[in-house]
Amino acid sequence: MPRAFGPVRSTAVTASAVSLALLLAACGGSDDGDGGGKKSSAPPAVGAQGVNAHPASDLKQGGTFNLSIQKWIIQYNSYQADGTDGDASAILEQVEPVLMPKDAKGVPHPDPDYLLSAKVTSNSPQTVTYKLNPKAKWSNGKQLGYKDFAALAQALSGRDDDYLVADTSGYDQIAKVQRGADDQEAKVVFKTPYADWPRLFRTLLPADEIDTPDKFNKGWIQKIPVTAAAWKIKSIDKTAQTVTTEPDPNWWGDKPRLDTITWRALSQQADTEAYLNKEIDLAPAILPEDYKRLVKDAGTDIRTGARWDEVHITLGTRGPLSDLALRQAVTLATDRKGIVTAFAKDLPFPVKTLDNHFFMPNQQGYEDNAGKWGKYDPDAAKKLLDGAGWKDNGPDKPRTKGGKSLTLDYTISAGSSSASVDQAQIVQQQLGQVGIKVRIQKVPDPDFFTKYVNRGNFDLTSFRNVDYPFPSQLFSTFQQPTAKQTYLNFGRVSTPEINDLLARAGRETDAAKARDLYNQADEQIWAEGHSIELYQRPQIQAVRKGLANYGAWGLGDPDYTTVGWVK
Template sequence: MRRTPTAALAAATAAAALLVSGCGSSDDDKPQAQQSAAPAGSQQINAHPLDDIQQGGTVKFPISQYIADFNRYTANGNQGDAAEINELVEPDLFSADARGEVHPNTNFLLSASVTSTSPQVVVYKLNPKAKWSDGKSLSWRDFNALWKANNGTNKEYEAANTSGYDQISKVEQGADAHQVKVTYSSPYADWERLFDPLLPAVAIDTPAKFNKGWTEKIPVTGAAFKISSYDKTAQTITAVPNPDWWGTKPKLDSIVFRALDYTAWTDAYLNKEIDYASAILPEDYKRLENAADTDIRTGARWDEVHITLNGASGPLKDVRVRQALQHAIDRKSIATAFGKDLPVELEPYGSHFFMPNQAGYQDNSGTYGTYDLDAAGKLLDEAGWKLKGDTREKDGKQLTLAYTLSSGSTTAQEDQAELVQAQLAAVGIKVTLKKVPANDYFSKYVTIGNFDLTSFRWVDQVFRSEAYPIYRQTSGKNLYENYGSVGSPEIDTLLKQAAETTDPTEQAKLYNEADTKIWALGHSIPLYQRPQVLAVRSDLANYGAGGLADDDFTKVGWLKK
């Protein structure tokens, strides 16, 4: 549906797609040939006014797994499918438009503004009509409880990300019961990222409630939809309209989320068991593009496919070896190979913070992002890895790296790994492909830095400060989200300055300056912006490929016959 409130959502497989919105394609505007990447503000959601949409009906959506924890602010609940459902039924204070710019959602928040800069003070004016499912009004107490759970001072709270919250000094009632006053100890530019979605104090005001109270169920809701059933046997979760909803009445009677292995999505869509499926993989796209009563809707979400390099130990501890990999990996050929049968042309890009369709984007890769085998060979020579026959050696040891991937990887991910293997062999680097159990991939390999090379995705990082844990210096065994442990004091300083800079132009300059240093350090290699390519029922309105925008499920529904 939208961005996540944590530093970013890591997606391990090409299947891990969030439910997103976009604006309309019909059979007449289905892409027949490759288009360049979607420009800023573009989306395909089959947009229609509410008068065109029938009252009633059910939409069936696939999710990649049954939800174990619905609290998206915890480490366990920080998973895309859980976040989608959480956002559907909890107060969404700010909504992003197609350009990724956020605005108050007046169903919950009449206004929010910075009323003082020294110290920074933000005043929220809540909609007096907004209530939780237990009948209580939204209030400053909910903000206060969420702040205390996420600010890092009480280690018993298993918060996924404390950034931003740890810069708040006080949360209190404003001028009346429907105002909230938040005071910061230091300026925080991305303050709109915080408290969104809002959770009820009654369900998070102790570590036990925060950590365990959202296991396989949502205790209190407060939005246009509520959960009517959790069926673990059928692997379904059903949402229905909230009868006490104070806003525009939803068009749908129900939304059913069904847990399915990604490999089953295409068949389930063709069998009319679900109403949308990802068509991002060429084999799926070929089966879905001509399906009856189907649109292929494309968009450009914040979705980075990259290769992470582990600089903590082994050959990649040497920055020259990491830089050599940046030159030896042909990003253009990888992007072309992945997108060859898709309707969207994929191109490599040069930023760790901005998508090409975002304001502030610039290519900071410089010489480090160029495919240059001679430069790669020279760097490896300088690092002492001399070419002997087809391989490189140093002190009698062969230069060998392991590329770790999940056993649940798609054919496209396996193809990418094999391409990287062949490309690095061209400069004398031997790469072994190491498949690990899908359920262990993140917990036993990626998040503890147990790899040489690996590839996954960062998604929905619309607020740049969300990336801080990815690029900050690690501290002992705490890797934050910098799983390759590549960082520097200079990068930390720039990212902290950027997070405190409220002028968008100056902030972008700082992020781009940090990005230049990140490229020079060989932290990771952005490959391409993964497009949204979705097969959607052609009569489903106001849903599809939303680009940088959030969904509004009060507007989603079936067109009148």
């Protein structure tokens, strides 16, 4: 997604049928999982970006930049349970304070337009002091202040279940937020140490708009009520399915070069066509059918970067998969290398299976924790199914138990990409070999997350987790749900032991010890059948030639004040 923060993003783009021959071939993945065939180059390294960097002096003043989003956005509060859509967060971060944007290596640094400093000022108890730029103001005229920190910390603390939050991790360790030397200094005091504190308060929201559960949950539906950035909302046009932003004349920092940036809702199968018709200026070039068309366009740059971006299959527990043995059987019956082979066959660099839920292969801390659960073992899957009482009725027939057939719904969005459809059909064929019938359920694009994924209304589904350089960001993905809160654990698979390991890891200030705890938790997550990791998704973007300072951001964040067209 064209943004630097956001928990989930569907892989949907265009739908295409997959022949049985492809499905069968994909089930026998190459030993190295590199997608088969010779690759022409190595994958992008950590810190790699493709943004066509230029100084402001090289850029024209004016012009517009047109982007696409997957669907019309309902919830813009990225901290709310229904606000985790990547496109929504991208727009929000363009018009709200991103206090500590990340550099090319994923390291956050204070943005001086908002923060003069942010640092640990005491270790007993751990206290982080934020000194705000006194020039920084909300669009309602109020200065950014400690009350904004306090309101966000309260909403995300987990102490009030009426705030329907996506993630409490880190915030639940805050004891209090105090006024410092003045209203523009916030002192955040922690109950227990929290090593990943720089990820907190990433996007600051105004206290006046989030200080009650009703405002927090409903006040950002199809609107962004208050802004504080170089850009502001010009219009949100539901009829035209466009969100248009423009420079805010009250901005106190460097002025943007562009006149407008427009975000247009398009079904993803339309992205390539819209790009070639010059309706948008950026399109994903990750799928072979898109890449082959886009790379030939004379006015196009192909830009690549190394991003925290993983594709996985999530297992839900609303039906048969509430049984651990069945989740484990599904895991063992899924040939991950075969899926990677089908996906990566035409890419210019190798893609391998991902064996860790917290770390990418190019991150410190990465270990292969999949163990036996990462290996394709249909015989072991059959034994688990036998032991769970599911009768084997022979080839091409689903198993049965108590008069019911073993049938799972694999839920995908109606506009799913060829890769998504291929993947679903491969899984359907693989699980069918052990007696599990898989029905591919296509649902409307706008409903995929809000009515299905977020609500746990699936047996199997697949989407991307992106931009999680801090492993503690993933706590909510594996956190034990409560009666009211699912957090981001959509399948509701966890254990007290996993919860404890992740809580301890979040409090551990020794980085090596923290990584060890995350890897211990990861081993248990694999064994519990929470989700099946597949691969780290390459970042390949087609971008209009002449566009500067935008494209494949890798681990970094865009600065929309610097984006523009080269003279």
